[in-house]
Amino acid sequence: MSDRSANRPRTRLVPVPSKAVIPERDIDKRPILECYHLGIDFGGLTAVNDFNLTIGRTEIAGLIGPNGAGKTTVFNLLTKVYQPTRGTILLDGLDTSKMTTSQINRAGIARTFQNIRLFRELTVLENVLIGLHNEMDYRLAGAVLRLPGYWRAERIARERALELLSIFDLQDLAQTKAGSLPYGAQRRLEIVRALATNPSLLLLDEPAAGMNPSETAELMDNIVRIRDLFQIAVLLIEHDMNLVMGICEGICVLNFGEVIAKGTPDDIKNNPVVIEAYLGKKGGA
Amino acid sequence: MSDIFSQIVNALQLGSIYALVALGYSMVYGIILLLNFAHGDIIMVGAYVTFFAVVNFHLHPLLSMLLAVLVSMLLGVIIEKVAYTPLRSAPRLSLLITAIGVSFLLENGAQLVFGADTKSMTRTPLIPGSVTLFGANVTLAAVYTIVMAILSMAALTFLVQRTKLGKAMRAVSEDMQAAQLMGISLNRTISFTFAVGSALAGIGAVLHIGSYYQASPMMGSMLGLKAFVAAVLGGIGSIPGAMLGGFAIGVIETLVIVAGLSTWKDGVVFAILIVVLLVKPTGILGHPVTEKV
Amino acid sequence: MKEQTGRIRLSMPLRYTINLALTAALWAVPYALIRAGAITSYWEGVMVTVGINVILAVSLNVATGYLGQLPLGHAGFMAVGAYTGGIFMKATPLAALLRAKNTAAALPYVVAALLLSGIVAGIFGLIIGIPALRLRGDYLAIITLGFGEIIRVVLTNVDSLLGFKFTYGAAGLKQVPKISGFTTVYVCVALTCLVIHMVMKSRHGRAILSIRENEIAAESVGINTTYYKVTAFVLSAFFAGVAGCLYGGYLGSLFPATFKFMKSIEILVMVVLGGMGSMLGSVLAATVLTVTNELLRSVGDLRMVFYALLLIVMMIFRPKGLMGTYDFSMSRLLEKGLNRLARRGGKEAAGNE
Numbered sequence: 001m002s003d004r005s006a007n008r009p010r011t012r013l014v015p016v017p018s019k020a021v022i023p024e025r026d027i028d029k030r031p032i033l034e035c036y037h038l039g040i041d042f043g044g045l046t047a048v049n050d051f052n053l054t055i056g057r058t059e060i061a062g063l064i065g066p067n068g069a070g071k072t073t074v075f076n077l078l079t080k081v082y083q084p085t086r087g088t089i090l091l092d093g094l095d096t097s098k099m100t101t102s103q104i105n106r107a108g109i110a111r112t113f114q115n116i117r118l119f120r121e122l123t124v125l126e127n128v129l130i131g132l133h134n135e136m137d138y139r140l141a142g143a144v145l146r147l148p149g150y151w152r153a154e155r156i157a158r159e160r161a162l163e164l165l166s167i168f169d170l171q172d173l174a175q176t177k178a179g180s181l182p183y184g185a186q187r188r189l190e191i192v193r194a195l196a197t198n199p200s201l202l203l204l205d206e207p208a209a210g211m212n213p214s215e216t217a218e219l220m221d222n223i224v225r226i227r228d229l230f231q232i233a234v235l236l237i238e239h240d241m242n243l244v245m246g247i248c249e250g251i252c253v254l255n256f257g258e259v260i261a262k263g264t265p266d267d268i269k270n271n272p273v274v275i276e277a278y279l280g281k282k283g284g285a
Numbered sequence: 286m287s288d289i290f291s292q293i294v295n296a297l298q299l300g301s302i303y304a305l306v307a308l309g310y311s312m313v314y315g316i317i318l319l320l321n322f323a324h325g326d327i328i329m330v331g332a333y334v335t336f337f338a339v340v341n342f343h344l345h346p347l348l349s350m351l352l353a354v355l356v357s358m359l360l361g362v363i364i365e366k367v368a369y370t371p372l373r374s375a376p377r378l379s380l381l382i383t384a385i386g387v388s389f390l391l392e393n394g395a396q397l398v399f400g401a402d403t404k405s406m407t408r409t410p411l412i413p414g415s416v417t418l419f420g421a422n423v424t425l426a427a428v429y430t431i432v433m434a435i436l437s438m439a440a441l442t443f444l445v446q447r448t449k450l451g452k453a454m455r456a457v458s459e460d461m462q463a464a465q466l467m468g469i470s471l472n473r474t475i476s477f478t479f480a481v482g483s484a485l486a487g488i489g490a491v492l493h494i495g496s497y498y499q500a501s502p503m504m505g506s507m508l509g510l511k512a513f514v515a516a517v518l519g520g521i522g523s524i525p526g527a528m529l530g531g532f533a534i535g536v537i538e539t540l541v542i543v544a545g546l547s548t549w550k551d552g553v554v555f556a557i558l559i560v561v562l563l564v565k566p567t568g569i570l571g572h573p574v575t576e577k578v
Numbered sequence: 579m580k581e582q583t584g585r586i587r588l589s590m591p592l593r594y595t596i597n598l599a600l601t602a603a604l605w606a607v608p609y610a611l612i613r614a615g616a617i618t619s620y621w622e623g624v625m626v627t628v629g630i631n632v633i634l635a636v637s638l639n640v641a642t643g644y645l646g647q648l649p650l651g652h653a654g655f656m657a658v659g660a661y662t663g664g665i666f667m668k669a670t671p672l673a674a675l676l677r678a679k680n681t682a683a684a685l686p687y688v689v690a691a692l693l694l695s696g697i698v699a700g701i702f703g704l705i706i707g708i709p710a711l712r713l714r715g716d717y718l719a720i721i722t723l724g725f726g727e728i729i730r731v732v733l734t735n736v737d738s739l740l741g742f743k744f745t746y747g748a749a750g751l752k753q754v755p756k757i758s759g760f761t762t763v764y765v766c767v768a769l770t771c772l773v774i775h776m777v778m779k780s781r782h783g784r785a786i787l788s789i790r791e792n793e794i795a796a797e798s799v800g801i802n803t804t805y806y807k808v809t810a811f812v813l814s815a816f817f818a819g820v821a822g823c824l825y826g827g828y829l830g831s832l833f834p835a836t837f838k839f840m841k842s843i844e845i846l847v848m849v850v851l852g853g854m855g856s857m858l859g860s861v862l863a864a865t866v867l868t869v870t871n872e873l874l875r876s877v878g879d880l881r882m883v884f885y886a887l888l889l890i891v892m893m894i895f896r897p898k899g900l901m902g903t904y905d906f907s908m909s910r911l912l913e914k915g916l917n918r919l920a921r922r923g924g925k926e927a928a929g930n931e
Contacts, residue, residue, distance in 0.1 A: 105800035117795035130788045134800045143780030371894045379897045386889030393882035552731035555724035562721045
């Protein structure tokens with residue numbers, strides 16, 4: 001597995017804007033993601049405004065907030081599904097403003113979707129193989145003529161795909177149609193497919209949605225295991241506070257499209273602004 | 286000078302018919318997001334009804350026109366109930382293919398039943414007579430066509446903006462599920478939309494045969510396609526857009542004929558379609574739609 | 579041959595041999611029958627027409643079944659290929675070579691004509707595809723319909739623009755060398771299916787399928803969707819062009835009116851009936867419909883009504899078509915059969931103990 005970070009020069013300590021939290025192990029390295037004053041307007045509605053965030057190279061970060069706060073919109077901005085109206089996004093120091101969604105993925109950001117976007121009619125294995133598309137290098141002519149490069153790349157990709165699937169215990173379902181999998185398996189498959197694209201930053205949009213407590217606990221372990229195995233950063237959107245407080249090292253709270261708090265789980269847990277955003281103002285004095 | 290005026294009248298006459306048909310397209314697209322390929326062929330049926338009513342059954346022109354509009358309306362509603370309702374939740378591609386199938390059915394069915402030849406009404410015109418305006422000889426048919434078109438559009442705008450059914454139509458086109466939750470009967474609203482759209486097509490049919498005296502099985506196909514281009518040009522889903530687009534296409538087509546390039550006229554209309562779709566797919570007056578990810 | 583216990587898998591070289599043998603047999607039998615006179619030239623003509631329609635259906639399936647779009651201008655690409663091939667072949671000494679039965683000398687011209695038709699059609703596919711594929715669903719359908727019609731109008735009228743006789747417009751391009759014998763057409767059909775199959779069973783094919791399944795997700799895993807949409811479209815157009823050249827080489831004359839919207843719909847019916855996304859489906863449907871067409875030739879207009887009804891009924895009751903997205907593989911069929919036999923043998927052996 002290629003280690004992207006090894007190819008990039010270690011730079012000086014980056015000044016950290018506002019209360020972003022970078023784990024100690026990443027303090028001397030360039031953050032994998034930096035967002036400055038990111039914002040987008042839809043006609044008259046400002047969905048996200050002045051969004052600032054820094055994520056360490058192997059940090060597990062959380063993005064939380066009440067429904068409609070703009071969390072998925074932030075994901076869409078990061079992956080260029082929407083073009084930001086203002087602000088900058090730096091991916092490992094690289095300005096992503098001119099990139100398209102597929103280019104962003106090739107540069108190192110992979111994501112899952114709130115409503116699961118699998119290739120339903122294709123098999124589990126094929127879903128992951130599509131994630132490995134850019135890891136294979138034979139051209140159209142190579143495919144038509146079935147040159148040795150084709151056979152080699154396909155074999156390696158197949159092995160890799162099964163390896164990735166086994167992390168989430170899905171290897172036995174490799175030939176099943178993705179659309180016929182149970183809900184939990186579909187969510188896990190989406191994560192595997194995202195991992196197949198060899199990202200440096202993994203965006204997970206409500207990965208625990210619809211999961212019971214034991215599945216959630218398993219997911220939490222898996223996310224940490226992925227981070228440790230692949231040495232990547234993870235940014236997740238979640239409503240399940242056990243998960244968020246359990247594995248996130250840094251948390252960013254969004255409400256009405258703006259950041260209202262940032263910090264460690266302990267900071268956030270007791271932050272009155274956050275509590276008010278979720279539960280409303282306390283009546284009376 | 287009178288020549289130019291003549292041509293302007295021709296352009297407006299043609300454009301009025303396109304506008305009426307385009308309105309039907311726009312309405313149906315606005316509500317169930319379907320490009321009803323069969324729409325043009327409803328006009329063909331309306332024209333044949335008029336023809337047979339006047340020539341074979343010797344009915345009074347006004348009665349024939351009414352009959353044609355009624356039949357068109359009925360046909361549109363029947364098509365919707367039989368072919369499109371079962372596919373309400375199917376992927377859009379399936380619906381489109383079905384619409385193409387219905388169009389083909391009507392065209393070839395008509396060819397089977399009426400023969401492929403063109404039926405002509407020149408000897409018993411629907412709207413006989415002409416009038417002199419600005420030194421040019423203008424047929425009454427042209428006058429009626431343009432007036433009827435404008436009246437129909439005004440009536441339609443009133444219907445959509447001021448009546449309860451119109452409001453229901455607008456609601457359904459915005460959000461089908463929310464409209465249902467508000468107690469709007471989806472089936473009734475959609476049927477009504479088809480009825481109105483087809484009635485307009487019927488009026489268009491009557492005015493078409495009144496202006497050009499002919500009915501043939503394939504007449505609806507090209508007419509429908511061009512009216513569709515008009516709807517796209519003006520902004521599909523928009524009523525003023527359909528009117529604008531219709532008149533624009535009528536003018537452009539007349540210009541091409543006047544320039545002596547009449548064999549190219551279909552090509553020019555489609556070229557306009559392509560330019561619009563590439564430059565501003567939502568048309569002149571349409572609103573852009575963003576998809577939620 | 580046995581890789582793991584209990585699961586028989588055929589090795590790659592064996593698979594290829596089986597497929598090659600099958601393909602050769604499918605050619606050899608009819609060829610022998612034609613040579614022996616057991617198949618009349620009328621039925622040879624029907625087989626040629628079937629072959630041309632198979633290529634048309636299979637190529638349209640790439641853009642509809644695999645890519646998930648609905649281009650309605652396929653007849654336009656066929657027309658481009660037909661006229662390119664026709665005009666080219668008329669300019670070569672092919673006619674004389676064919677009269678002299680000099681197949682060896684004629685062959686390079688035939689190959690060149692077919693390739694040229696495909697390439698020019700492919701170029702049109704590129705020119706039309708790049709703008710058209712920026713649009714979605716219905717809009718793509720309409721713009722391709724528009725392009726198809728424009729091609730037809732241009733083919734009809736271009737001579738007056740050029741000042742000399744190029745396409746001969748509505749009067750028709752006549753005396754096109756008749757190159758479309760059974761063998762030529764069969765080879766083209768086999769190559770078409772082979773190339774498309776090879777592409778689809780590769781990362782490029784998977785990329786195309788991913789766009790059909792979920793374009794936004796495909797983008798998010800790094801697939802350059804614009805590139806693949808255009809590639810699928812060009813591939814589709816290329817083979818339509820080849821089919822067009824064969825069409826001209828069969829009839830010997832070409833008229834722009836043949837290639838109107840209705841022709842595109844006829845091909846679409848074949849793809850829909852066979853199952854969008856199944857190559858075998860397209861092949862079967864093209865065969866069945868072409869033969870039915872021939873048998874119903876006497877009934878004329880009723881045939882078209884039947885077509886239309888078929889389309890509507892199919893969409894309402896069985897939108898997946900006959901074969902759905904089933905992908906045929908002789909080797910897989912054999913594997914299944916062999917495994918079933920092995921299991922039965924194993925059960926018997928266990929029962930005897």
